Amino acid sequence: MARAPLIQLSDISLTFGGHPIFSDLGFVVQTGDRLSLVGRNGSGKSTLMKVMAGLVEADTGHRVIPPGVSVGYMEQDPDLSQFETLGDFALSALDVSEHYKVEIAAEGLKFDPDRPVKTASGGELRRAALAKLMAEDPELMLLDEPTNHLDIEAISWLETTLRESRNSFVVISHDRAFLTALTRATLWIDRGAVRRLEQGFGSFEAWRDKTWEEEDQQRHKLNRKIKAEARWAVEGISARRKRNQGRVRALGELRAERAAQINRQSTAAMAFDSGQKSGAKVIEAKNLDLAFGELEILKDFSLTVQRKDRVALVGPNGVGKTTLIKTLLGEQAPDRGSVKLGTNLQIAVFDQGRKKLDPDLSLWEALTSDPTMAVSGRSDQIMVRGTPKHVV
Missing domain, CATH: 3.40.50.300 (P-loop containing nucleotide triphosphate hydrolases)
Structure with missing residues (x-):
């Protein structure tokens, strides 16, 4: 039995600041889909979800939602500034008869609906936004990092609730266990295009590695063919100049094909400086x-x-x-x-609110400034494990 489409994107292209994010992208989300949306940081996952939600308009292409289909979106940084309390926001789209749904979600996600928005933490704002979405119960839920700021019990409640619901959803998350437990198919954003795997996140990495291996083999074959054709062009064309202009043009097309290929970005390696040895x-x-x-x-x-x-x-x-x-x-x-x-300690703290970051600084300035040493943030160099590196 064919499943009904809930949303369809076709020929979507989007550019920010001259940098192409998507090009001729398209896919369909159908009834019953439970999709993980994966990709490198900066690949455009949140932007694509906003296109799906209708909050970002693509440069070209079409977004089609059939009449009567409800789509709900939970963003990473919800704006509740127009509401007095978290509960006012969570209840804003519900009839009085449905208010109990927010109470259930508030209990599961552990937030106080009476908390004033002005005094609420970022985590409480996100939990209120998630409770609002869960209570509205749309046919398609778009969830951008829903487990952020949730404790283990709240994540367990959310996982159980989503598993037992009849809703379709697309979810972005860095919580691998959450994605593995809930998703049945995977959308992979890679170099401006979307690939779909009809298996959940648990199968993603093996599929990705196989895709990259096949891509490397094809590139190797293309390079060998270009090398052979280039040798022929140098050694054999003079005797058969008129007959073989088509082969020369074909060589140019092969080179153009290689030039058009978008290289994969390498995986970021993370390492920590051991620092001065501390006491036991x-x-x-x-x-x-x-x-x-x-x-x-x-x-x-x-x-x-x-x-x-x-x-x-x-x-x-x-x-x-x-x-x-x-x-x-x-x-x-x-x-x-x-x-x-202990002695000789070097302490580094990564806090929830990133309070040590000045929001008025550029990334360049934030990386190169050091308030403890009165460094202004205008340097070109930073020290990385004892070695100077250019900030870029």
Whole structure:
């Protein structure tokens, strides 16, 4: 039985600042589809989802949604500035008889509908946007990083709810387990085009590697053919000049084909400088108590972290994980107990809100500035594991 299309994109092309994002892109999402949308950072996943949602208009091409089909979109950074509370936003498109759906979603995603928007964190805003989408229950849900700022229990609730629903969805996520558990097919954005695999994310990497291997083999064959034809053009054309102009033109076409191929970007390698060797003991916390009003964060808590330890802090949102990190680093004083840091420590913190980044700086300036050393951010060089590199 043929499945009904929910949305169709055809011949979509889009350019930002002279840089082509998509070219002649097209695909169909049908009833029952549960798609992972994957691709390198910067490949255009969020932009494509906004085209699907009708928030970004393509330069060329068509977006078709059949009459009566509802499409809902959850973006990474929702704007709730026109609403007083998170609940006002989540309820804004629902009838009174459907308000209970927001209450169910609020309980599963753990956010307070009465929280004023002005005092809500970025994570709370995202959870409200997700609750709004889940409560509206559209036939096609477009989910851009839905698990960001969710704790383990909330992710589990969302995964179960999506699995049990009858909705179709397209999801972007860096949560590999989430994608593997939920998706049945994969859309892969690669160099401005979209490929589709009729299997979920769990099969994606093997498919991608096979695709790249076949592509490399074809490129190798093309290079060998060009090399052979170029040798013939140099050695044999003078005797058969008139008869073989077609072969010369064919060589030019082969070279044009190779030039038109878009090379894959290499995979980014991540490495950390070992820094100066620290002592064996990194952190020693003894008998910590910490509370905010009636909320008890720590009670007689002790912890020893040794060099080379890898420690995960898990727990529901609001339980105090970030506060514990701040306490262990000496940024937050405990009500009782002591924290002792080891010798020769070099501490780096990647915080949720990226508070150390000045939003008024360009990426270049942010990379090369150092407030602790009064460096202005106008340098061309940065130090990478002890070696100067150009900022680009």
